[in-house]
Amino acid sequence: MSSKKNFLVQGKPGTGKSLLMYDIAKELIDREQVLIIHTGKLNDGHRKLIEKGFNISPIKQYKKIDTDKKIKYILIDESQRLKLHQLNDFIEYSGRSDVKLVFFADGEQTLHKSEANEKICEKITFHIEQGQNQGEKFKLKSKIRSNIDLAQFILKILTLPLSLSDKE
Incomplete structure (x- = not known):
């Protein structure tokens, strides 16, 4: 990855943010x-990905x-x-450590009015563009979720071992 410290990957629903x-x-x-x-x-x-070696945590346990x-x-x-306080905590943590942050977001996809009002994507963008640990933004443009070949690829990737040492 880049020597930059923070990244934002944006895209509308179905563009493959989570898959990426x-x-x-x-x-x-x-x-x-x-x-x-x-x-x-x-x-x-x-939970299945955690069993395969991924380190995944819900936001409620981020502290x-x-x-x-x-x-x-x-x-x-x-x-x-x-x-906002969670975003600030992550940015502060990254600023005092070697941790790189990679945000995956769709600012138009909110569940609650409070999420829309927080304008977190705008704040992440500001941090990436003008913060002390500036970074890079990437925009995913085309939908991949309805691609049949990609759907088959996703099924295959979920059954692959995480490393060569996992092979029998």
């Missing part, structure tokens, strides 16, 4: 400590991040759902 996030995590997991923060409750799919694990990357899915 898990693919990035899978690539990094053999070399670095990666933490995935999910801004909702964990589901069965998350319990084990800093002794030498985490190098924190990937935050559905970042538009962060509360």
Whole structure:
């Protein structure tokens, strides 16, 4: 990855933000400590990925991040759902450590009026563009969710071992 410290990946629903996030995590997991923060409750799919070696935590437990694990990357899915104090905590933590933050978000996809009012994507963008740990933004444009070949690829990737050492 880049020498920059923070990243924002934006895209509308179905553009592959979460898939990209898990693919990035899978690539990094053999070399670095990666933490995935999910801004909702964990589901069965998350638990299966945890069994396969992914380090996934619900946002409610973000203050319990084990800093002794030498985490190098924190990937935050559905970042538009962060509360302002949570965003500030992540930015502060990244600023005083070697941790790189990668936000995955769709600012137009909110569940509650309070999420829309917080304008977290705008705040992340401001931080990426003008903050002390400036970074890069990426925009995903085309929908991939309805692509049949991609759906088959997703099913295959979920059955792959995380590393070559997992092969029998």
